[in-house]
């Protein structure tokens with residue numbers, strides 16, 4: 001399993017975590033190449049189907065990131081994100097996939113936190129091994 | 141051809157995507173093989189051309205995009221370069237100029253999110269860049285043209301915080317002919333500068349240069365000062381902000397009060413004057429803030445008033461009204477400038493250098509009030525323990541600054557502030573021994589280094605090192621034990637008074653207004669600008685600007701420059717009279733929607749309602765967050781430009797599994 005490189009997908013909200021990821025870049029904070037970012041306006045745009053489809057496609061880990069509570073550009077979007085993610089994690093528990101989804105708040109000033117979050121998540125998922133749906137996805 | 145027909149036409153056309161991969165000099169090319177990315181991309185469906193540019197955003201790069209749109213009949217354009225946060229508007233404008241709807245442009249970030257974070261992993265970074273662009277191509281194929289709407293701009297401005305920065309911003313906007321509401325939480329405008337004694341590097345009297353400016357602000361017919369008021373709610377968007385302002389009761393009629401002070405004379409209640417004199421000296425329960433206050437009006441501190449009625453009897457104009465309650469105003473403004481300033485670092489909680497334990501350890505702000513001729517001691521410098529003039533005074537630099545236990549940043553003004561206060565002491569009391577204990581003296585900008593030299597010439601002693609231990613002897617003198625790192629000697633300095641040169645911190649009130657406006661916070665706690673170099677007074681929110689200490693520690697000249705900069709940036713919108721809003725909003729498919737109403741309470745902006753068994757979206761109110769669609773159980777809701785199928789295309793096409 002040592003050569004397993006997890007495929008990680010991160011949803012970033014336009015206002016905080018995307019800017020946090022930008023700051024990590026501007027500050028040249030190095031982190032593993034496993035991560036790909038999808039930008040949405042607010043973390044609350046992320047629907048269960050996006051996460052389920054990603055898992056079905058063989059993505060090994062999914063991060064949903066947004067502004068800290070109280071800082072959401074749309075006032076309380078991330079409060080809904082928080083509630084929804086808990087529901088999705090519950091649903092994933094039955095499928096044995098719950099550790100493959102993580103929610104994290106990263107502000108526009110937290111480039112370092114973005115770097116650390118990705119690095120840590122990649123390590124966790126690496127230890128967890130490949131998404132069991134991956135082989136099937138590759139065949140298709 | 142109507143707009144609608146044009147859109148339909150574009151849709152029925154075959155997809156023709158042009159991809160432009162930027163090397164950004166070596167910024168991207170250093171870690172990503174851009175030609176390999178282009179080669180791979182040109183194999184993807186619908187991609188007509190894949191070009192590598194040295195700098196895609198340059199004139200030449202943009203010309204290449206425009207020519208390709210025309211020559212190759214492109215109907216989608218993808219640029220893989222830096223971040224949309226700074227460059228999306230540039231490329232959107234570029235494709236529009238070539239006749240393509242700006243929403244048919246797709247941006248892929250391969251610099252901040254790839255080359256800069258994988259600087260030494262060219263192979264993996266290149267593979268990642270290929271996958272990022274592949275994901276972008278999948279999304280580009282599904283992009284749809286949208287119309288961003290032009291909205292009228294209310295030609296009025298709101299300035300929050302009337303320190304020297306806010307005053308400057310308000311005057312400049314007012315002088316350009318636009319109405320300005322200047323909201324100040326305190327009873328007078330002026331901010332911290334009104335409390336200072338003199339100002340470096342010329343040592344002119346602070347209130348003597350600020351006072352006339354305060355009067356000028358009050359006289360400017362375009363400025364409406366709302367003192368003792370706070371912004372409670374802000375709604376809307378660039379050009380059309382709705383603002384609710386709370387006016388706190390002064391318990392007197394501001395139109396009748398003349399600020400004569402007869403009431404204050406008669407008031408029997410006295411407390412330390414913390415708000416203006418840093419707790420040195422006292423004020424009454426009814427008081428005018430300071431002699432040069434604007435507006436020069438009294439106010440009652442109800443928390444200590446004993447309702448004796450002495451002031452009511454004393455007031456010849458019958459101005460006092462103890463039944464006053466708070467009132468509210470609703471303002472419509474087009475732009476907002478935040479100049480809410482700062483607080484000085486408080487050494488009390490950690491008892492830095494014995495502060496709070498020993499009477500004769502004070503802060504520079506307290507010192508400013510002590511040495512001020514109209515301050516509580518009439519400018520006589522005395523020490524707290526015995527009210528005697530100190531003969532040996534030491535300033536400690538970087539208190540609450542450049543210290544990993546408090547704040548790591550340099551507050552920038554405090555070296556100069558201590559040099560100023562040390563000089564003032566020497567001028568006033570030449571026999572006084574004055575010491576400055578420092579880590580580094582920081583004196584950039586015109587006349588500042590000369591100011592430092594002047595202090596040396598005056599005999600002020602500099603010790604490189606800060607007290608490692610501070611104790612007090614039986615005379616209440618302070619004993620500071622310092623390692624002088626220039627001479628490698630331990631010095632035990634006995635001082636009559638020790639002054640902590642405190643830095644600046646973001647204040648609670650700036651944090652409140654920051655959260656109301658949703659401006660980003662930088663790592664140091666101050667408000668964050670849109671770009672550290674190119675947009676120092678913009679925020680990421682259209683129509684909202686920040687300046688002065690609100691944006692981080694700085695001195696008066698820098699603050700005033702930012703005040704003017706805010707005014708100039710903000711007035712662009714007011715002068716144009718119109719602004720563009722994003723075309724990204726919620727959309728409902730009436731055929732699928734069952735009018736269950738689950739989405740309605742989700743919307744933070746009340747854009748949704750059920751009318752006649754149908755979901756109605758008030759597009760003008762919708763800000764396009766996407767909260768509602770994620771709640772819709774039927775999938776009837778979607779978000780333009782972030783449509784479900786577009787997001788799913790990204791999700792499904794991101795990893796190529798060894799194909800690249």
Ligand SMILES: Cc1cc2nc3c(=O)[nH]c(=O)nc-3n(C[C@H](O)[C@H](O)[C@H](O)COP(=O)(O)OP(=O)(O)OC[C@H]3O[C@@H](n4cnc5c(N)ncnc54)[C@H](O)[C@@H]3O)c2cc1C
Nearest residue numbers: 301303304305325331332339340481482649688689695696
């Ligand atoms: C001891 C000391 C000495 C100094 N000496 C010098 C000097 O000699 N020369 C020099 O150039 N600089 C000096 N400075 C720095 C100087 O004080 C600042 O550069 C300047 O005051 C910044 O002005 P400002 O308007 O940005 O902020 P402030 O002066 O803090 O003004 C902000 C205003 O906004 C108001 N406000 C805050 N929150 C709200 C809200 N939510 N709603 C409404 N209003 C709000 C505040 O009440 C205040 O009136 C010194 C600083 C200190 C601490």
Ligand code: SF4
Nearest residue numbers: 538541550551554555
């Ligand atoms: S200006 Fe001087 S005293 Fe203030 S934080 Fe910077 S180095 Fe320290």
Ligand code: SF4
Nearest residue numbers: 743762763765766768
């Ligand atoms: S996207 Fe939905 S929830 Fe968000 S503002 Fe628009 S209508 Fe409201």
Ligand code: FES
Nearest residue numbers: 013042066067072
């Ligand atoms: S905008 Fe960042 S979470 Fe809502």
